Amino acid sequence: MTSTAMASSAQNTKKLDGLTLRYLVLIGLIVIASVGFSFANENFYSLTNIGILLRSIAVLFLLSMGMTFVMLTGGIDLSVGSNVAFSGGVGVIALTTTGSAFIGFAAAIFAGMAIGAVNGFFIGRLKLSAFMVTLATFALARGLALVIYDADSINVSNQTFLWLGGVSWGNMPVVIPFVALVFIALSVVLYKTTFGRDVYAAGSNFATAFVLGRRPEKTLVWVYVLSGALAGLSAIITVGRVSSGQPWAGLYLEFDAITAVILGGTSLFGGRGMLLGTILGVLLYGIIINGLVLTGTNPYLQSLIKGMILLGVVLLDTYTQRGKTA
Amino acid sequence: MPDLGRLLREKNIIFVTLALCLLFFLISPRFMSVENMSAISRQIVPIGLIALGQFFVVVSGNIDLSMGMGSVLFAILLGVCFGLTGGVAVGIVAVIVASLALGFLNGVLVAKLKLPAFIVTLSMLFMAQGLSGLIIPRGQQIFLMGGFFRFVGSEKFMGFYWSFLFLVVLFVLAYIVYNHTRWGSYVVAIGNSEENAKLAGINVDRVKIGIFMFSGLCSGFAGIMLSTRMGFVQPGLDGNGLLLDGIAAIIIGGTLILGGRGTIGGAFWGLLFIGVINNALNLLNVEDVWHQVFKGAVILAALGANWVLWQSRQAEAH
Numbered sequence: 001m002t003s004t005a006m007a008s009s010a011q012n013t014k015k016l017d018g019l020t021l022r023y024l025v026l027i028g029l030i031v032i033a034s035v036g037f038s039f040a041n042e043n044f045y046s047l048t049n050i051g052i053l054l055r056s057i058a059v060l061f062l063l064s065m066g067m068t069f070v071m072l073t074g075g076i077d078l079s080v081g082s083n084v085a086f087s088g089g090v091g092v093i094a095l096t097t098t099g100s101a102f103i104g105f106a107a108a109i110f111a112g113m114a115i116g117a118v119n120g121f122f123i124g125r126l127k128l129s130a131f132m133v134t135l136a137t138f139a140l141a142r143g144l145a146l147v148i149y150d151a152d153s154i155n156v157s158n159q160t161f162l163w164l165g166g167v168s169w170g171n172m173p174v175v176i177p178f179v180a181l182v183f184i185a186l187s188v189v190l191y192k193t194t195f196g197r198d199v200y201a202a203g204s205n206f207a208t209a210f211v212l213g214r215r216p217e218k219t220l221v222w223v224y225v226l227s228g229a230l231a232g233l234s235a236i237i238t239v240g241r242v243s244s245g246q247p248w249a250g251l252y253l254e255f256d257a258i259t260a261v262i263l264g265g266t267s268l269f270g271g272r273g274m275l276l277g278t279i280l281g282v283l284l285y286g287i288i289i290n291g292l293v294l295t296g297t298n299p300y301l302q303s304l305i306k307g308m309i310l311l312g313v314v315l316l317d318t319y320t321q322r323g324k325t326a
Numbered sequence: 327m328p329d330l331g332r333l334l335r336e337k338n339i340i341f342v343t344l345a346l347c348l349l350f351f352l353i354s355p356r357f358m359s360v361e362n363m364s365a366i367s368r369q370i371v372p373i374g375l376i377a378l379g380q381f382f383v384v385v386s387g388n389i390d391l392s393m394g395m396g397s398v399l400f401a402i403l404l405g406v407c408f409g410l411t412g413g414v415a416v417g418i419v420a421v422i423v424a425s426l427a428l429g430f431l432n433g434v435l436v437a438k439l440k441l442p443a444f445i446v447t448l449s450m451l452f453m454a455q456g457l458s459g460l461i462i463p464r465g466q467q468i469f470l471m472g473g474f475f476r477f478v479g480s481e482k483f484m485g486f487y488w489s490f491l492f493l494v495v496l497f498v499l500a501y502i503v504y505n506h507t508r509w510g511s512y513v514v515a516i517g518n519s520e521e522n523a524k525l526a527g528i529n530v531d532r533v534k535i536g537i538f539m540f541s542g543l544c545s546g547f548a549g550i551m552l553s554t555r556m557g558f559v560q561p562g563l564d565g566n567g568l569l570l571d572g573i574a575a576i577i578i579g580g581t582l583i584l585g586g587r588g589t590i591g592g593a594f595w596g597l598l599f600i601g602v603i604n605n606a607l608n609l610l611n612v613e614d615v616w617h618q619v620f621k622g623a624v625i626l627a628a629l630g631a632n633w634v635l636w637q638s639r640q641a642e643a644h
């Protein structure tokens with residue numbers, strides 16, 4: 001964890017090599033998992049099922065990319081799952097009262113950003129621990145969602161609002177190229193802008209970043225706002241996928257996102273990781289979860305398996321990293 | 327002599343809680359009735375056990391997210407053992423052993439392998455949730471009947487529920503351990519600075535494992551209390567709500583979330599505060615959907631107050 005974004009180029013190539021190896025392993029595991037599940041379910045490889053699979057993890061792609069930014073700064077965002085329900089609720093209410101899909105879109109994204117701003121204020125400005133603050137907003141956002149929906153779902157029929165999450169071009173859901181676009185945009189932000197370098201700097205060494213005048217506390221605020229905005233986008237996709245707004249949408253999605261990001265090689269302690277790893281992590285994790293659902297696994301067994309995957313990956317990571325630094 | 331700031335902080339939450347009681351009494355006179363007061367005293371028992379275990383974890387600068395779902399798992403474990411043997415002795419021994427084992431596992435992963443506590447305990451939360459649904463036949467409830475459950479759940483001694491008295495005794499014991507034993511001061515030392523604690527010759531790993539075993543045991547007790555109060559167990563009980571209430575109680579009670587500072591007395595008043603709020607929300611017929619908003623907001627406000635506390639501590643240090 002001594003390598004920072006500002007480190008020498010020699011260190012950079014070395015860091016990339018370690019990650020490249022991990023990405024190759026991930027790709028291998030993705031292939032193995034797909035083959036395994038294709039035995040369990042012969043429809044696994046059909047184009048339709050791949051479309052369904054990708055659509056079902058589209059939201060996880062977005063949330064995990066936001067989580068990657070957060071975790072690169074050394075933080076965590078437990079509120080994103082609840083935020084999906086909350087911002088979806090705000091968006092659906094705005095849509096049904098005004099009748100304009102675009103006001104609905106804007107309302108959902110702003111609502112997501114508002115929760116993110118609350119997180120960012122408490123974590124960045126007041127320097128409180130990220131998991132405590134986002135645990136509070138985890139409860140708060142879910143509660144607000146329940147209030148907005150009055151604990152009941154609301155059907156949505158506006159085709160423009162449902163377009164992003166619901167429409168397919170042939171076998172290709174439109175949300176897939178959309179996720180790819182978001183990935184490209186966020187990659188540009190992370191690797192080609194000063195903000196991206198500030199994200200790595202804040203996570204590598206907060207004090208040094210502060211001394212160098214990079215204003216890491218401000219970076220933190222924006223990272224959580226970004227995570228919230230992606231939760232708002234995810235809410236729009238979630239509503240589009242099921243044609244209704246649900247107060248319990250996104251339940252425990254933050255947990256899936258954290259697991260996928262760690263799986264993708266982003267360090268829990270900040271400063272190390274890449275968006276590409278997160279994409280591979282989501283793919284592998286998504287295939288496993290989707291496979292468990294397709295094979296009709298008991299949901300309680302699923303959550304046991306999820307917990308074991310998270311703990312296993314963290315254990316493995318710490319073990320290998322410690323081997324390197326020693 | 328305790329320092330003035332600490333005393334004042336404890337008094338703050340006392341005043342706020344009493345003021346709230348008065349307010350609720352004015353809105354609904356039934357609030358202050360003896361029946362309602364003893365109902366509150368029984369409702370807060372599982373939350374209080376979670377808060378007590380979490381207190382030591384948080385003072386040492388960690389967090390145990392597995393306590394809520396853990397207690398659901400242990401309640402179900404008790405129920406399953408009861409269903410198999412028809413008695414409670416085996417179940418209680420099983421719960422105590424299992425809860426200590428969970429705490430030990432958390433402690434070793436955090437202390438020895440240096441994994442972040444919130445990730446370790448988050449994964450335990452999900453494993454506990456999964457197990458709680460796997461050890462009981464799907465979609466079933468186990469009803470708990472018999473002397474033990476009636477005794478702990480609804481018998482009183484001198485006007486107080488036995489479960490509440492049990493909680494009070496545990497708080498008193500914890501007070502003594504925290505304030506008057508070497509182990510208690512080790513917990514504070516680790517929360518202030520792990521490095522310094524190590525330099526001072528404290529076996530940090532062992533103390534940390536002990537802290538997590540205690541929080542595990544507390545969630546085991548909470549599970550037992552949960553099952554006696556409800557009279558049945560089933561998967562899908564709201565373990566996370568319990569966890570949040572417990573954390574809220576100690577933060578409201580002035581425990582510094584960054585570790586190193588907090589009082590048992592404050593935690594107890596924070597617990598009463600949460601108990602009064604929970605009870606009043608029900609009594610005043612506030613819609614269910616608002617409860618969680620309220621709790622999230624209360625935790626967030628308490629975190630803000632915590633920040634003020636932290637600032638004053640910084641000011642003291644300079």
